[in-house]
Amino acid sequence: MRSELEYIPAKVKVIDIYRETFECRTCRKNEHFSIEKPQVPACVLPHSIATPSAIAHTMRQKYEYAVPLYRQEKQWQQLGIKLNRATLANWIVLAAQEWLLPIIKKMHEYLLQEKVIHADETPVQVMGEKGRKNTAKSYMWLYSSGKYDPIHNIRIFEYQPGRKGDYAQNFLKGYNGYLHTDAYVGYEKVENIKHCLCWAHARRYFVDAIPSDTDDLSGTIAQESIKQINKLFAIEKILIEESIQNRQKERLQQEKPLLEAYWSYLEINKDKILPKSKLGKAINYTLNNQQKLQTYLEDAHCDISNNLAENSIRPFTIGRKNWLFSGSPKGAKASAAVYSIIETCKANKIDAYKYLEYIFKKLPNQPIIHNPALIENYLPWSDEIKNNCSQ
Numbered sequence: 001m002r003s004e005l006e007y008i009p010a011k012v013k014v015i016d017i018y019r020e021t022f023e024c025r026t027c028r029k030n031e032h033f034s035i036e037k038p039q040v041p042a043c044v045l046p047h048s049i050a051t052p053s054a055i056a057h058t059m060r061q062k063y064e065y066a067v068p069l070y071r072q073e074k075q076w077q078q079l080g081i082k083l084n085r086a087t088l089a090n091w092i093v094l095a096a097q098e099w100l101l102p103i104i105k106k107m108h109e110y111l112l113q114e115k116v117i118h119a120d121e122t123p124v125q126v127m128g129e130k131g132r133k134n135t136a137k138s139y140m141w142l143y144s145s146g147k148y149d150p151i152h153n154i155r156i157f158e159y160q161p162g163r164k165g166d167y168a169q170n171f172l173k174g175y176n177g178y179l180h181t182d183a184y185v186g187y188e189k190v191e192n193i194k195h196c197l198c199w200a201h202a203r204r205y206f207v208d209a210i211p212s213d214t215d216d217l218s219g220t221i222a223q224e225s226i227k228q229i230n231k232l233f234a235i236e237k238i239l240i241e242e243s244i245q246n247r248q249k250e251r252l253q254q255e256k257p258l259l260e261a262y263w264s265y266l267e268i269n270k271d272k273i274l275p276k277s278k279l280g281k282a283i284n285y286t287l288n289n290q291q292k293l294q295t296y297l298e299d300a301h302c303d304i305s306n307n308l309a310e311n312s313i314r315p316f317t318i319g320r321k322n323w324l325f326s327g328s329p330k331g332a333k334a335s336a337a338v339y340s341i342i343e344t345c346k347a348n349k350i351d352a353y354k355y356l357e358y359i360f361k362k363l364p365n366q367p368i369i370h371n372p373a374l375i376e377n378y379l380p381w382s383d384e385i386k387n388n389c390s391q
Helices: 025-029 052-063 069-078 085-111 165-171 185-189 199-209 217-239 244-272 278-288 307-323 329-347 352-365 372-378 383-389
Strands: 116-125 137-145 155-160 178-181 194-197
Touching: 052 069, 052 085, 052 307, 052 329, 052 352, 069 085, 085 155, 085 329, 085 352, 085 372, 116 307, 137 165, 137 307, 137 329, 155 165, 155 307, 155 329, 165 185, 178 307, 194 199, 199 217, 199 278, 217 244, 217 278, 244 278, 307 329, 329 352, 352 372, 352 383, 372 383
Parallel strands: 116 178, 178 194
Antiparallel strands: 116 137, 137 155
């Protein structure tokens, strides 16, 4: 006996939908006309050949596998179907506007109820922005629920034409928990929150400050700083599976004394280093943000780093290398919506393709406009979705 792996190429098929019409002939004899038509399932995009599976496939290819639309256009041609990239882009934009945004709106409401939110942002080039050159830098913002015991695992991407703190302030309006970020000043605009800065970000400053000659004083201080920060991460790695209560207790017993000693070490050595050197900037950054870097000790729901946000936004940065830019603001908003759904699905161990296909089949036949509460059944962590779309 032997086992072999065989690849079966994908196939597409055209489905013709007919609706029969019935007339009551007896009624007609009595001059009462009665015509019956069976109800046809609503389509995901009216007046389009797009099916739930075709749109879900297009979205997954671009936003999970980073396959640009021009390559997908060629893939469809190889299957004998002429679909240009403009049509594929319209599918994404229209389906996102109609069916994904109501889900994301509800996800946003739940995110603001979390105790911890991680945030990050990355540049994106968007064509056709009103009053701006095509070379102008826009941004994709990412907001995520926390790592430790979140109410729900949520990832939301939001496209904005800039990096002003007003965008974060507006998105997080009404939130009053812990906000994990790097030290970008724009997040200072967010009110009624506790800032929790990232030790991985601080560590990078010292890594960059190590000179080629590690025997000099700056090399010694930079390496000692990295060593002390690594000790914190080593403890966190051990505590990752602990309960909130135990993690809080161990942090105060093990990490707080290390931090107190480290602050003293930096204070003693800061005047020995030129303030404008790489190491001087690393020391000043760390000391200036001392309070925000140790906020995580207040509540064990907080994390020592913002790596969760950076890892969540990485699929977008990988995709950006392939598709390079968004063709319009509508396209950028649609991209944000699809990334939000796919990354939230991943965080909840839901198959993104199954989920997209499922909601594109179900939502058009649900009275969502008249009964918005029905959206609850289609959130990525709902029992209905777990039962039908799990990985």
